[in-house]
Amino acid sequence: MLVSEQGLFRQETRQSRNRAWLGEIVMISPPSRWLWGAFAGLIALCFVLFLLFGQYTRRERVVGQVVPSSGLLNVAAVSTGAVARLYVRDGQVVRRGDPLLEVSSERNSTDLGDVHALIGKKLADKRGRLEADFRTQQVAARQQTQALQEKIELLYGQLQQAELQIVIQRQQVESAQNLLDRIQPLEKDRYISIFEIERQQSAVRDAHLQYNGLVRLRLDLRQQLADAKEQLSKLPLDAAVQHNQIAREISDVAESLAQNEMERAVLFRAQADGVVSTVLIKTGQMVSAGQPMLSLLPADATLQAQILVPGRAIGFISPGTPVMLRYAAFPYQKFGQQRGRVMEISRSALSPAEVTTLTGQVPPENEGPLYRVQVALDRQYVLVFGKQEPIKPGAAFEADVLIERRRLVEWLFEPLYGIRERLKEAG
Structure with missing residues (x-):
């Protein structure tokens, strides 16, 4: 008779054989593991949000x-010289026309001393003489105008007198000629001598000569009057030419005088209202032409x-x-x-x-x-x-x-x- 396996072994033996020799698998989940997982997930979420919303x-x-x-208003030297005076400082508010600085370019000679001062004196003397000539020319022009006007008035008077004399002399010529015409027939009847007739003929000729002389005088007076009028009309133009010539010479001298003074000492003024931005020089410093000295901020x-x-x-x-x-x-x-x-x-x-x-x-x-x-x-x-x-x-x-x-x-x-x-x- 067969005995079943269930009856051959005891219940405890069968349960022991069913167990793994390494024991049962047990899942252990400590709380810290969940905390680290949540923290990693939060970091991942923050990273995703950072990518999505970060900029x-x-x-x-x-x-x-x-x-x-x-633009900045720069002030530069116009010639070589030394800074004689400095009137402003950085940050100072200035008005248009206020003095900024002065640059001196004085040169001294062993024999002549201050060359610029000597040149300036000579130019000033020349300008004085030209101005005196200008005033003299104006006075002379007025006198010539007055003289010509008086001459024209005198010629008008003489011309009127000559016209009157011509009229009278024409009458005398006609009267002498009429007398000669009346006495010439009487010579045939011996009522008058040939001598009287010749004397009357001579009187007629003298009257004609005087008449012709007065006509020539009238022509001469008319020519003189025309010349005087022409001189009077040309006088303002001639005076203007002389006036402009002297004025040009005075202007040239004034320009030379200004150039000399500029080379001697130049005063720089503010071109507009503003603030001194940068001062690049000091009193006594040498500067060259074109060198920036200071700048203004409008x-x-x-x-x-x-x-x-x-x-x-x-x-x-x-x-x-x-x-x-x-x-x-x-x-x-x-x-x-x-x-x-x-x-x-x-x-x-x-x-x-x-x-x-x-x-x-x-x-x-x-x-x-x-x-x-x-x-x-x-x-x-x-x-x-x-x-x-x-x-x-x-x-x-x-x-x-x-x-x-x-x-x-x-x-x-x-x-x-x-x-x-x-x-x-x-x-």
């Missing part, structure tokens, strides 16, 4: 300088920043683009960055010569084309320990132009966007 601004770092909106001028932006970034810049400036004179670590906004962009790239003129430096060859950009400053000053320190023209700075602001995920997938756009164009 990054692309910046273009440039350099530039501060310039006045209406009263109505505001300061703006001028930067040069490379062509690779100019396409993303437009009026209103924000700019962050860091002045070299005011470290941004202590005084912060200053704000500004793009105001104007040049339409064409600057040539290397124009860049050199603006910056005073030759641009690097690998920089590419540069565009001039004008930036309006939010403030005309920098807060230095609670005090408003004005920004000075010409101040150098480094700036960041905030070109483009996008979310991080857009920057991350930008290559994919580019591929998609190219596929669209290709399709």
Whole structure:
């Protein structure tokens, strides 16, 4: 008779055989494991949110300088000399016409002493003589005009008298001729002698001669009157010619005198209302022609920043683009960055010569084309320990132009966007 396996072994033996020799698997989950998992998930969620909502601004770092909106008024020496007097200082407010400084160019000679003073005295004497000649010429012109007018009046009188004498003499000629005509027939009857007739004929001839003489006198008086009138009409023109000649000589002397005084000492005055921006010289310092001495900031001028932006970034810049400036004179670590906004962009790239003129430096060859950009400053000053320190023209700075602001995920997938756009164009 067979015995079943269930009956052959005891229940405890069967249960022991069913167990693995390594024991049962037990899942142990301590609380710290759940905490670390939640923390990792939170970090992953924050990273995803950061990619989705975080933003990054692309910046273009440039350099530039501060310039006045209406230009800086520079005062330069016109000739070589020494600064004799300095009437202003940095930051001083001046009005149009106020004296700024005086430059002296006096030269001394061993034999003549102060050459400029001697030349000035000679020129002043010459001008005095010319002015005396000018006054004399005016008096002479008036006297000649008066003399001619009197002569014309006298000739008119003489002409009238000659006309009257001609009339009388014509009557005498006619009377003598009539008498001769009446007595000539009487000579045949011996009522009158031949001698009387010849004497009457002589009287007729004398009357004709006197009449012809008066006619010639009238012609002569008329010619004299015409000449006097012509002289009187030409006199203002001749006087004006002499007047202009002397005036030109006086003007030439005055110009030479002014040039001499300018070479001797030049007083520079303010060309407009404003503030003295920079004084580059001191009293007693020698200056040469064309050397800058000081500059004026016009009263109505505001300061703006001028930067040069490379062509690779100019396409993303437009009026209103924000700019962050860091002045070299005011470290941004202590005084912060200053704000500004793009105001104007040049339409064409600057040539290397124009860049050199603006910056005073030759641009690097690998920089590419540069565009001039004008930036309006939010403030005309920098807060230095609670005090408003004005920004000075010409101040150098480094700036960041905030070109483009996008979310991080857009920057991350930008290559994919580019591929998609190219596929669209290709399709």
